[in-house]
Amino acid sequence: MGLRYLRAPMTDDHETATLAGGCFWCLEAPFEELAGVGAVTSGYCGGDTPDPTYEEVCSGTTGHAEAVQVAYDPDRLSYADLLAVFFALHDPTTEDRQGPDVGSQYRSAIFTHDDEQREVAETVIDELADEYDDPIVTEVEPLETFYPAEAYHQDYYANNPERAYCQAQIRPKLRKVREAFAGHVAGE
Secondary structure, three states: OOOOOOOOOOOOOOEEEEEEEOOHHHHHHHHHOEOOEEEEEEEEEOOOOOOOOHHHHHOOOOOOEEEEEEEEOOOOOOHHHHHHHHHHHOOOOOOOEEOOEEOHHHOEEEEEOOHHHHHHHHHHHHHHHHHOOOOOOOEEEEOOOEEEOOHHHOOHHHHOOOOHHHHHHHHHHHHHHHHHOHHHEOOO
């Protein structure tokens, strides 16, 4: 298969995007493929429980969403480009659900780091609205706290490519990114 998880060296000029769109594994692997992305961390944000565990988040009682933080070089990849990939990877019109994953922890959300990110996110959503039959339900809210997920969730696809969930849910997303965003894929 030859997956390339090439990571660009990060400088002090990198920026961070925090995005939730279903299972964090389904976002992590495709974002890791992009040129200009230095690191992707799976974790939890948008909830009330300090330092939640995976089991607590999956219970649906903490208010957290499974999310990824993407550290990227804005000279190589813009925030708007990251959002284009984000919206291609999930259905932003389904509330609290992505594919087989159901619950508020799988909601679509953009957790912004500043006013500029908020403005870009709102503009991208407005521009995409006509492309969907149903309204976009993606939440846009300021990031308060991001809690990295447990170690076994990091680089999940790279470490577990033959698992059924990875084959059924993540591989098609990787193919989509490689085809639709070939100009942004590392090594392309």
